Structures are given as C-alpha cells and as structure tokens.
Amino acid sequence: MWQSNAEEIQHDTEAITMILGVRWDRRRDLLFIDTSKIDLPSEVTKRTILSTLKFPHAMIKDEIEKRSWSLHLFTDASRTAYSAVVFLRVENEEIQVSFMSAKTRVTPMKREILKKNKKTGESEMIVKEISIPRLELLACLIGSRLLSTVKRSLNITDIKEFYWTDSTAVLAWIKREEIWNTFVGNRIREIRELTLPNNWRHIQSKWWEGPNWLYERENKWPISTEMIDEIQVNKERKKSSVEINQDSVLINFNVIQEVRYDYTYSQYVRIMGWILRFIYNMRNNEKHFGRLLPEELKMAELQLIRSVQVETFSNPYNLRGYQIKRSEDGILRVKTRFTFREDLEDYKSPILLPRKHPLVKKLIEEYHLKFCHAGVLFLMNELREKYWILQSRIAVKRVVRQCVTCRKLTAKSVITEEAPLPKERIMTTNVFEIIGVDLTGPLYLKGQAKLLFNH
Numbered sequence: 456m457w458q459s460n461a462e463e464i465q466h467d468t469e470a471i472t473m474i475l476g477v478r479w480d481r482r483r484d485l486l487f488i489d490t491s492k493i494d495l496p497s498e499v500t501k502r503t504i505l506s507t508l509k510f511p512h513a514m515i516k517d518e519i520e521k522r523s524w525s526l527h528l529f530t531d532a533s534r535t536a537y538s539a540v541v542f543l544r545v546e547n548e549e550i551q552v553s554f555m556s557a558k559t560r561v562t563p564m565k566r567e568i569l570k571k572n573k574k575t576g577e578s579e580m581i582v583k584e585i586s587i588p589r590l591e592l593l594a595c596l597i598g599s600r601l602l603s604t605v606k607r608s609l610n611i612t613d614i615k616e617f618y619w620t621d622s623t624a625v626l627a628w629i630k631r632e633e634i635w636n637t638f639v640g641n642r643i644r645e646i647r648e649l650t651l652p653n654n655w656r657h658i659q660s661k662w663w664e665g666p667n668w669l670y671e672r673e674n675k676w677p678i679s680t681e682m683i684d685e686i687q688v689n690k691e692r693k694k695s696s697v698e699i700n701q702d703s704v705l706i707n708f709n710v711i712q713e714v715r716y717d718y719t720y721s722q723y724v725r726i727m728g729w730i731l732r733f734i735y736n737m738r739n740n741e742k743h744f745g746r747l748l749p750e751e752l753k754m755a756e757l758q759l760i761r762s763v764q765v766e767t768f769s770n771p772y773n774l775r776g777y778q779i780k781r782s783e784d785g786i787l788r789v790k791t792r793f794t795f796r797e798d799l800e801d802y803k804s805p806i807l808l809p810r811k812h813p814l815v816k817k818l819i820e821e822y823h824l825k826f827c828h829a830g831v832l833f834l835m836n837e838l839r840e841k842y843w844i845l846q847s848r849i850a851v852k853r854v855v856r857q858c859v860t861c862r863k864l865t866a867k868s869v870i871t872e873e874a875p876l877p878k879e880r881i882m883t884t885n886v887f888e889i890i891g892v893d894l895t896g897p898l899y900l901k902g903q904a905k906l907l908f909n910h
C-alpha cells in the first residue's frame with residue numbers, strides 16, 4: 456500500500472500516516488512525533504526535545520527555476536558546542552524557506568599544561584580552553600564544508616550564497632587580507648576557498664525555520680551595525696614584524712629574509728643596523744647620520760641572534776649536556792670550562808645557535824668564503840671561538856657539500872680505459888718486417904704558397 460501528499464490521488468480520508476515510528480501529516484507535509492501516549496519524565500531528555508519538533512518533509516513545494524534559489528548558511532558556537540545549518544530560499548511569487556542540512560560538534564576538552572614560572576622557578580598547572588571567537592571560527596569552517604556538500608548533492612554551482620555569523624572577530628579574519636597565526640590562518644584559508652569572503656554577514660540569532668526576515672525581500676534584510684572587537688582580532692594576528700618586549704625591539708629574521716633571500720650574513724646584519732638606526736632616530740631628538748658605526752653593527756648582530764634564539768629555543772635551559780646562561784645583553788650563551796681564563800667573553804662563553812636556522816647557514820657560508828673555502832674541521836674551530844652551534848659538524852658539512860666551487864675543485868677526474876695495442880705492434884716478427892710511415896702535408900700558407908720541410 457502506498458500513499459502520497461498529492462490531493463488528486465489521495466484515496467484515504469486520514470491525513471496522518473505512520474512512517475518508521477514517526478507520523479506524517481500528508482496535508483501539511485510535516486513529520487512529527489505523537490506524545491499524547493508518552494509519559495514524560497521529570498528530567499528533560501533528547502527525546503522530549505525531539506518530540507516537540509515538526510519540520511517539513513519536502514524541500515520545496517513546487518518546481519521552480521533554480522535561478523531564484525539561494526543558499527543561506529548560519530553558524531553559532533558556545534562553550535559546549537558549535538554548529539551550522541543550511542537553508543534553501545526560493546523567491547518567486549511567494550518566498551519559500553526549507554531546511555536543508557545541519558551539523559554539530561562538541562567543543563574540544565580543556566587542556567592542562569604544566570608550565571614553569573620564570574620568576575619563582577616553581578611549576579604550576581595552567582588550564583587552557585579554546586576561546587569563543589575560535590569556536591565561532593570552527594563553526595564557520597564546518598558550515599563552509601556543509602554548504603559545499605549541499606551544493607554537490609543538489610548538483611548546482613551557479614547559485615547565490617549568503618553566510619551569517621554573530622562573531623565580528625571571525626568576520627574580520629575572513630574579510631581582511633592579513634597574516635594570522637597558524638590556528639586561525641589554516642582555517643581561514645579553507646573557508647576562503649569554499650566560500651566568497653564578501654558574502655559573509657553579521658546576524659544576531661537563528662531559528663529552526665530560519666529568521667523571519669528570510670521570508671522578506673533582500674532590501675528588508677537586517678544590516679549589521681555592530682562594532683568589530685579589534686582586541687580579539689589582533690590577538691590572532693601573526694607576530695612576525697615588530698614586537699616591543701622589555702623596552703627593546705625584537706625584529707624577526709624571517710621578515711628581513713623575505714626582502715632578499717640571497718643576501719650574505721654581513722648584509723643581513725647591515726639591514727638590521729639600518730632598521731635599528733631608524734628606530735633610534737624616531738625615538739630620540741638626537742639623530743644619527745652617515746655610515747653605520749662598529750657599535751651599531753655589533754648591536755645589530757646581537758639583535759639578529761636574539762631573534763633567532765627566541766624563535767628556536769622555547770626552553771633552552773632544558774638542553775641536555777649543556778649549561779646555559781643568559782648574559783646582560785639577553786643573549787643565550789654556553790658555559791665552558793674556560794670561565795677563569797683571561798680571554799674574550801665570546802671565547803669563554805660562546806653564543807648558542809641552532810643547527811637548521813637559515814641565518815646560521817648564512818653565517819657558516821660567510822666563514823667558508825672568508826677563509827678561502829676551508830674544510831670542515833678548520834671552519835668548526837673558527838666558528839667555535841665565538842659561536843656554539845648545536846651539532847656543528849653536521850651543519851658545516853652540509854654547507855661545504857653545497858658549495859659549487861668546492862665540488863668543482865674536489866671532483867674526481869674521469870678515468871678512461873686504455874684501448875689495446877694493434878696486433879701488428881705486439882706480434883713477434885723480423886726486423887723491418889712491419890713498418891709505419893707518418894705523412895704530413897701538404898700545408899698551405901696565405902696566398903696559396905706551399906710550406907717546405909727541411910729534413
């Protein structure tokens with residue numbers, strides 16, 4: 456027995472039909488649960504919530520051209536969960552709004568991290584939980600994926616799309632062409648690939664059948680006047696240009712390297728020197744002009760090294776086999792057994808450097824060229840007088856092997872296999888039985904004159 460919601464072929468007066476445990480109102484085309492015979496418990500459960508829901512079974516009531524279709528994505532998040540829902544809006548003589556799909560995710564659990572207090576030296580437990588703006592971002596991400604799935608299911612590509620969220624911070628992340636940190640940047644990149652950034656809008660609330668204004672024309676839709684929370688937005692901006700830390704300027708080496716990656720170590724130091732001079736001239740009435748002084752170059756090199764150490768060593772004091780100290784200029788140095796030797800501070804306590812950083816590679820390359828393409832052991836000894844590079848032998852070997860000049864000079868010559876002598880030259884014969892004659896000429900000079908040989 457089959458039944459339909461088409462009035463012209465209905466053969467039963469009953470409008471309610473049971474389908475897989477739920478009831479179908481064929482006249483209004485609604486699916487719902489009959490709770491008249493259910494004893495509701497005192498505690499509200501998922502079933503009691505679902506029993507109050509009634510949602511349309513059909514996507515649209517009539518066959519309408521797809522040009523009048525539009526998809527609307529709504530996202531929201533809280534401390535417990537984040538979700539997204541997609542509606543199909545059909546605008547013709549009358550406006551129809553149909554629920555298409557929804558997706559919900561539980562908020563990630565809180566993380567407990569054991570962190571050492573630098574001032575007291577004691578370890579303390581820190582509880583980290585994901586912020587609300589980041590949860591809103593996750594909701595936008597699953598919503599973008601959900602919308603893409605709906606479009607593939609409907610087999611449509613040319614359709615209007617609108618995306619709604621109540622987070623002004625997420626709107627700023629999506630629409631602004633800036634560099635965000637890893638967590639936000641990776642998700643923003645995927646959202647921008649799946650959606651149109653300019654179609655994202657701000658909204659206050661959402662409902663099961665969509666907001667009431669979805670049944671109105673587009674000119675009556677709400678226009679957001681909310682102010683963007685710049686503090687939340689700037690928290691996720693990637694700190695890669697200039698940071699102020701303890702009254703000193705910390706400039707990331709990667710920013711300088713983006714200008715030219717083929718500079719030498721000394722050129723990078725000079726670039727840093729000019730940056731520091733510019734900052735000094737902007738902060739002080741007394742201006743410095745002319746060439747960079749040796750003191751400025753030394754300060755620039757320490758500034759570069761400090762930025763490398765901050766970027767690489769999150770907890771340098773836990774390096775096994777090394778005693779690390781921080782000097783007055785903020786540079787991490789390695790304690791050696793030459794502490795009481797009367798020598799330079801760089802020799803007694805060399806500067807700690809990582810092995811794989813690009814600036815360290817530039818440093819080794821400069822020493823390699825300075826000492827006329829010296830070998831591995833010589834370079835290690837020269838570098839050791841000022842720098843302590845972790846696993847320095849591996850780092851120096853890599854630079855020497857990549858040197859084109861050294862590879863040319865140390866290349867092995869090609870050994871060609873000698874051909875065997877002719878049979879006539881090695882056979883046993885009488886004297887003058889086999890002879891050979893070398894012929895030369897004739898040779899012509901300019902003017903077609905022959906060259907004569909005097910024997």
